[in-house]
Amino acid sequence: MTKENNNYNDIIQTTQERLDTILQSVQSLVNQGETEFSNLLGELSLVAREINTEIEQLVTTHQELQLECQHYQELIAGTSDAYLMTDSAGVIKKANQAAADLLKINNPNSLAGKPLSCLISEANLTSFNEQIKELKLGSLFNKETQIKLANEQFLPAKISLTCICDRQENVIALSWLIRPIEDEHQNLTNRAESEKEKELSELKTRLIQTVSHEFRTPLNMIHISAQLLEKYYHTFSREKSKRFFHKTRTAIKYITELLDDVLVYSQAESGKLQLTNKLLDLNQFTAKLIEEQQLLRGSKYRIKFGSNCQSISVCVDEKLLHQIFGNLLSNAIKYSPQGGNIDVELNCIADRVIFEVSDRGIGIPAEEIPYLFEPFHRAKNAGTIPGTGLGLAIVKKAVEALSGEITLESEINVGTTLTVSLPILSEKIESECRRDTELEIGDRELEDND
Numbered sequence: 001m002t003k004e005n006n007n008y009n010d011i012i013q014t015t016q017e018r019l020d021t022i023l024q025s026v027q028s029l030v031n032q033g034e035t036e037f038s039n040l041l042g043e044l045s046l047v048a049r050e051i052n053t054e055i056e057q058l059v060t061t062h063q064e065l066q067l068e069c070q071h072y073q074e075l076i077a078g079t080s081d082a083y084l085m086t087d088s089a090g091v092i093k094k095a096n097q098a099a100a101d102l103l104k105i106n107n108p109n110s111l112a113g114k115p116l117s118c119l120i121s122e123a124n125l126t127s128f129n130e131q132i133k134e135l136k137l138g139s140l141f142n143k144e145t146q147i148k149l150a151n152e153q154f155l156p157a158k159i160s161l162t163c164i165c166d167r168q169e170n171v172i173a174l175s176w177l178i179r180p181i182e183d184e185h186q187n188l189t190n191r192a193e194s195e196k197e198k199e200l201s202e203l204k205t206r207l208i209q210t211v212s213h214e215f216r217t218p219l220n221m222i223h224i225s226a227q228l229l230e231k232y233y234h235t236f237s238r239e240k241s242k243r244f245f246h247k248t249r250t251a252i253k254y255i256t257e258l259l260d261d262v263l264v265y266s267q268a269e270s271g272k273l274q275l276t277n278k279l280l281d282l283n284q285f286t287a288k289l290i291e292e293q294q295l296l297r298g299s300k301y302r303i304k305f306g307s308n309c310q311s312i313s314v315c316v317d318e319k320l321l322h323q324i325f326g327n328l329l330s331n332a333i334k335y336s337p338q339g340g341n342i343d344v345e346l347n348c349i350a351d352r353v354i355f356e357v358s359d360r361g362i363g364i365p366a367e368e369i370p371y372l373f374e375p376f377h378r379a380k381n382a383g384t385i386p387g388t389g390l391g392l393a394i395v396k397k398a399v400e401a402l403s404g405e406i407t408l409e410s411e412i413n414v415g416t417t418l419t420v421s422l423p424i425l426s427e428k429i430e431s432e433c434r435r436d437t438e439l440e441i442g443d444r445e446l447e448d449n450d
Contacts, residue, residue, distance in 0.1 A: 016055070082178040085164075088171045090116045102178060104150040116176065121146035121154050147178060156181040215258070218251035225251075257326075261394050264323055265375070268397035275317040275401065279433050282312050282353060286325065286346055293329050300339035303329070307346035314353060314424055315433030320398045327391045328357040328418050334385060335416065336361030351424050358417040364410035372408065381412070395420075 082099035086092050092111045100108035103119065120128045124145040131143060141161035146154040157180050164173040225244040233241060267273040290303045332342045336359045345356040364372065364379050371377045373396040376389040395418075399406045402422055410416040 016052075084111070084116065084176040084178065086116050086174045086176065088174065090174070092116055093173070099178060102155070102180070103147070119148050121148055144181065215255060218254045221251040222248050258388070260323070261327075261388075261390055264320070265390060265394045265397055268394075268401055273320075273397075273401050275320065277315045277317055277433050279313050280316055280318055280321070282309060282314055282346060283307050285318070285321065286344065286355075289322065289325055289329065290344060293326075293333065297333055301333055301336070301342055302340070303342045303344060305344045305346075309346050309348040309353070312348055312353070312424075314422075316402065316422070320401060324395050324398045324402075324420060325355065325357075327395045328355075328420070331391055331418075332357050332359035332361070332416070334387065335359065335382070337385065348424075353422045353424060355420045355422070356417060358415060360415040363412040363414050363416055364408075365412060366410075369408060369410060373406075 079096065080098055082102040083096045084092055084099050085094040092114050095108040095111040097108055100106065100111070103111075105111065117125060117129060128143065128145060131141065142158060144156065144158050147157045147159075149155055157178050160177040160179070162175040162177070163171050164175060165171055225248045229236070229241065229244055236244075264273070286307070287305060290305050294301070294303050329342070329344070336342065338361075340360050343356075343358040345354075345358075347354040347356070362381055365381060368377075368379045372379070373392050375393040377393075378387060378389040396406055399420055399422070404420060404422040406421075407419045408416065409419075
């Protein structure tokens with residue numbers, strides 16, 4: 001680069017000296033009475049000033065380019081990635097130590113003056129050269145190829161190109177990044193893992209904030225009820241005391257369900273959800289769940305249950321199934337604030353069980369339906385209806401854990417229908433599940449007798 005600078009400065013100095021000589025000769029002629037050169041002298045003086053201005057601009061530009069190239073060279077010299085700098089024709093001018101290490105070369109300076117194509121395997125050389133010829137300013141160049149190493153071995157690598165241009169957008173140099181394919185894949189994996197960790201961290205923060213907020217109301221209810229019972233229990237009637245105990249039990253139940261929801265979602269998200277399958281009569285299970293919800297919600301709601309399944313027993317995790325159907329029923333009731341009918345259908349079709357819950361509530365805006373299974377998302381028309389935004393996210397995770405599927409249909413002010421489809425397990429698994437269930441019942445009976 002120093003030699004090129006000296007040549008450039010010599011050219012500028014020579015040009016200026018020649019201009020000065022011409023001007024002196026012309027001035028001498030004018031002084032000798034050759035007035036016909038007067039006009040020519042004025043024109044030459046104007047041209048000289050313009051040339052001097054252009055020379056000054058060129059000098060400034062050249063200095064800026066020198067600084068930019070120096071900065072760029074310092075930058076790539078200290079990086080762990082392999083970089084090569086070539087001229088616009090692809091002749092190597094500079095290489096960093098990482099490039100020399102990658103190519104199994106001791107001295108990076110030994111690459112100077114060689115064409116970049118000497119590093120490309122013969123099998124890939126034609127397509128490589130063709131792609132270089134078609135390269136336009138600002139276009140992207142990312143090519144996977146075989147790089148030839150100093151030990152005559154070949155390394156699968158990805159080459160990326162960056163153009164270095166002057167103010168007039170003329171390409172003055174090319175910077176080449178060479179990265180082994182394995183490293184490239186590893187970097188992509190690391191970035192994906194980093195994004196996943198960031199997402200999990202944000203999810204954990206939102207989870208803690210949501211749970212903390214949702215705990216306050218029931219805990220305050222328990223605290224107030226306990227204080228009143230402690231101070232005034234002897235003056236309370238039996239009915240009034242029962243009301244406070246009922247409020248306390250309801251608050252405790254809410255906290256317990258919230259903790260169960262968080263635990264299930266956390267285990268499912270981390271892939272640590274363990275299933276404890278047992279033989280379960282779906283008709284009895286669903287009827288019991290509906291009875292619990294009906295007693296809890298009162299006569300404002302009427303939950304109707306229909307089933308075409310004849311005494312069907314399935315091998316399934318009861319706790320997880322309770323999470324799914326309990327959340328769906330709870331949501332159907334919660335988002336039907338005016339009360340009314342809730343329809344529950346259980347259908348057995350071939351090798352699947354279809355569970356369907358329909359309400360006639362506020363419905364869901366069409367544009368929000370794709371996001372309802374994401375944690376903490378609540379539809380904008382939910383208003384002041386209490387909720388964490390975790391219910392459907394937990395349902396989806398639980399359904400997926402049981403190898404099932406869930407779909408949703410909704411219309412504003414008409415209602416919502418959620419359909420869960422679960423597979424009926426093979427006869428072998430059913431038989432093993434039946435045996436395990438019978439053993440569990442037998443162990444319980446022995447414990448009761450003891």
